[in-house]
Amino acid sequence: MVSEYLQKFIKWRLSIIALLVLLLTTVVLSTAIGAVSIPPGDVFGIMLSRMPIIGENIHHTWEAKYETIVLQIRMPRIAAGVIVGIALATAGAAMQGLFRNPMADPYIIGVSSGASLGAVSAIVLGVSTALGGHIVPIAAFIGAAAAAFLVYSISRIGGRVPVETLLLSGIAIASFLSALTSLLVYSAGSDMHKVIFWIMGGLWSRTWDHVFMAAPWIMIGSIIIYFFARDLNVMLLGDESAHQMGVSVETVKKILLGSSALIAAAAVSISGIIGFVGLIIPHIMRLIVGPDHRILIPASALMGGIFLVFTDTVARTVIAPVELPVGIITAMFGAPFFIYLLRNKGKAVSLMK
Amino acid sequence: MTVIKLDGVEFYYDAYKALDGITFSAEGGDFIGIIGPNGSGKTTILRNISRVLRPCRGTVLLEEKELNEFSIKELARKMAAVPQSTEVNFDFTCMDVVMMGRNPHLGRMQAESEKDIEAVMEAMRQTNTLEFAERPITRISGGERQRVIIARALAQQPGVLLMDEPTANLDINHQIELLSLIRRLADGGVLVIAALHNLNMAAQYCSKLILIHEGGVLAMGTPEDVITPQNLKLSFKVDAQVMVHPLTNAVYITPIAPPNARRQLPGESANIHIICGAGTGARLMHTLVELGYTVTVGVVNVLDTDHETAEHLGITAVSEAPMSPITDEAHERNMELIMKSDLVVVTDVPFGPGNIRNLEAARSAQEMGGKLIMVNSTPFEERDFTPDKRATALMGELQGGRMISVNSAQDVLQSIKSIFGE
Structure with a gap:
């Protein structure tokens, strides 16, 4: 039984390697697909050529225009997809663990409604082109962070943050902020389509600037969350029990809420509100790799990236040259697959374990 | 060595005072049962010991140091707790759950080693949970889950084990198994403090009991010292008989249902007087009181079962000193009760010189035209212990007058019901 148990760690490593390979494959293939088809080998070559050390030994065998398409048009968008997917799935896994509720998602503490209000304010006030066009993501980020902080402050009772209160004040604040957003949209008139596009969520015309704005927050936040993976496991047995098993429950809660809000806010600021990823990816991965957060969080993160890049590729190619908001695709792909997994839970688990 | 010491611990939930100066100390090897009615503060005490709650006044010492001096992980290596409710919503295997008990022994990113796995397996072996x-x-099942959670606490390898109603969801066999296990752990030097609701189990397995009443310690000591009818009456508001069980040599209690738990039959207003003794009237008293009749009894000797039953049921009874013949005074009061009654029942009590006046009282009742039922399940001759066979003579007189003679307790009820038109 001892060796059986230790085998678990080997399985975990293998799953992570498999997911990394899948992520790389998805990224390369997605970059290859588009109005101009680029051979995947060339995409891979271009990517490698930009790596330090390895890059110097790569022969440039591809057309020069490919390099521009790959590096300046497709890659930023795909990189944004990867980091937003990672952020939403990681925050979703953390929230589901923290709330001990599989229906929780990254937006549960008001992040999405706060971000919407921030972004919509910037659009409606007509300042969306200020600061080199970065004012909308910044406003969204501020709105998201402020909403999460507000929800947290309301729920705080004598140094403790009961998850039930957090959940309810999250719903209340979200409704309130959504009402304000609706009010703005209603009075906006001409900018309506911009607002709706932003709220639906999408990754079009994302640049490296956007990626570099959001990536540091997402990286730091996700690593912090992963650091507290075992505490999340223990906290599933209840706050009081976790305390008695040596977890500083209230501190861990604050750190996890803060980190989740941070990465969700960073993601939303560059992608708008993409639903379903944060809810469904941790769910799917829990069915596949099990509920232990030490594997669930990294596996969800990678799968989140894979899923969002995949769905975004579908969104931009399925009725090209028209692009669909990726949020529509995530739900259209995610929901049926999720239902399939729920119905075949036993099989799926035994297949992958 | 004193492991846990509580000194004047007070705790408030907002303005509600839940603990009022709890003071006790406990050593390794003790198995301490905290008993007391629901809401008396048992769980609150455990939560104050485990630092989930902090006392508003007073101190909790672990190994002679304040709890605050320990880091949370240090504390979890020294003390583990089993909560009352053990619901888990996520699909962890039982082994994973038990492994969580190793958390305080592991660094932040440290994976479990063989040592941890062995500790987990040992804990699961002890609780009989390895099979799942x-x-x-x-x-x-709920009971299996309870044992897994206990294994999880054992995996912490604590010196102090706090348990909140650990046997609540368990079948009797698992209760016994678990309490025996706790006892073994205690014998091995672990201090176990458990809130228990089964008083008989607590008395049998605990080395020491603490009875909590309204947030304070009502009694503390060995089970024999703590479980007394007086203490049970004070704290649980129940009447109970406490005896030493001949097989286990432990005290055990038999609760006696309080009178107000009985059905009230307001329509019944008939008064029935029972002449009995030597336990012959006890069952009839119970039955009649339950049916709602107003019952009186006379004359019975103190210490007689019939006397104790009457007292317990709150029945008005004329009593006489133990082993003493009926005095004029007692006889007179007996007659008073008979005159107030609508029916007199004479049970098949043996008659001797001591209680022959009861039969005379029945004769007087008959003469005054009262209704009379006599139970004769044992032939009268065998029950007559008067030297001059005076009882048999009186019986003859009684049989000459108006009366109902019945042969069994069943028939008594039948007759009573027909008399009072039911």
Whole structure:
């Protein structure tokens, strides 16, 4: 039984390697697909050529225009997809663990409604082109962070943050902020389509600037969350029990809420509100790799990236040259697959374990 | 060595005072049962010891140091707790759950080693949970889950084990198994403090009991010292008989249902007087009181079962000193009760010189035209212990007058019901 148990760690490593390979494959293939088809080998070559050390030994065998398409048009968008997917799935896994509720998602503490209000304010006030066009993501980020902080402050009772209160004040604040957003949209008139596009969520015309704005927050936040993976496991047995098993429950809660809000806010600021990823990816991965957060969080993160890049590729190619908001695709792909997994839970688990 | 010491611990939930100066100390090897009615503060005491709650006044010392001096992980290595409710919503295997007990022994990113796995397996062996180690915790029964959670606490390898009603969801066999296990752990030097609701189990397994009443310690000491009818009456508001069980040599209690738990039959207003003794009237008293009749009894000797039953049921009874013949005074009061009654029942009590006046009282009742039922399940001659056979003579007189003679307790009820038109 001892060796059986230790085998678990080997399985975990293998799953992570498999997911990394899948992520790389998805990224390369997605970059290859588009109005101009680029051979995947060339995409891979271009990517490698930009790596330090390895890059110097790569022969440039591809057309020069490919390099521009790959590096300046497709890659930023795909990189944004990867980091937003990672952020939403990681925050979703953390929230589901923290709330001990599989229906929780990254937006549960008001992040999405706060971000919407921030972004919509910037659009409606007509300042969306200020600061080199970065004012909308910044406003969204501020709105998201402020909403999460507000929800947290309301729920705080004598140094403790009961998850039930957090959940309810999250719903209340979200409704309130959504009402304000609706009010703005209603009075906006001409900018309506911009607002709706932003709220639906999408990754079009994302640049490296956007990626570099959001990536540091997402990286730091996700690593912090992963650091507290075992505490999340223990906290599933209840706050009081976790305390008695040596977890500083209230501190861990604050750190996890803060980190989740941070990465969700960073993601939303560059992608708008993409639903379903944060809810469904941790769910799917829990069915596949099990509920232990030490594997669930990294596996969800990678799968989140894979899923969002995949769905975004579908969104931009399925009725090209028209692009669909990726949020529509995530739900259209995610929901049926999720239902399939729920119905075949036993099989799926035994297949992958 | 004193491991846990509580000194004047007070705790408030907002303005409600839940603990009022709890003071006690406990050593390794003790198995301490905290008993007391629901809401008396048992769980609150445990939560104050485990630092989930902090006393508003007073101190809790662990190994002679304040709890605050320990880091949370240090504390979890020294002390483990089993909560009352053990619901888990996520599909962890039972072994994974027990492994969580190793948390205080592991660094932040440290993976479990063979040592941890062995500690977990030992804990599961002790609690008989190894057989479902690989099953998801969501798919085992409540009792099995309880044992897994206990294994999880044992995996912490604590010196102090706090348990909140650990036997609550268990079948009797698992209760016994678990309490025996706790006892073994205590014998091995662990201090176990458990809130228990089964008083008989607590008395049998605990080395020491603490009876909590309204947030304070009502009694503390060995089970024999703590479980007394007086203490039970004070704290649980129940009447109970406490005896030493001949097989276990432990005290055990038999609760006696309080009178107000009985059905009230307001329509019944008939008064029935029972002449009895030597326990012959006890059952009839119970039955009649339950049916709602107003019952009186006379004359019975103190210490007689019939006397104790009457007292317990709150029945008005004329009593006489133990082993003493009926005095004029007692006889007179007996006659008063008979005159107030609508019916007199004479049970098949043996008659001797001591209680022959009871039969005379029945004769007087008959003469005054009262209704009379006599139970004769044992032939009268065998029950006559008067030297001059005076009882048999009186019986003859009684049989000459108006009366109903019945042969069994069943028939008594039948007759009573027909008399009072039911």
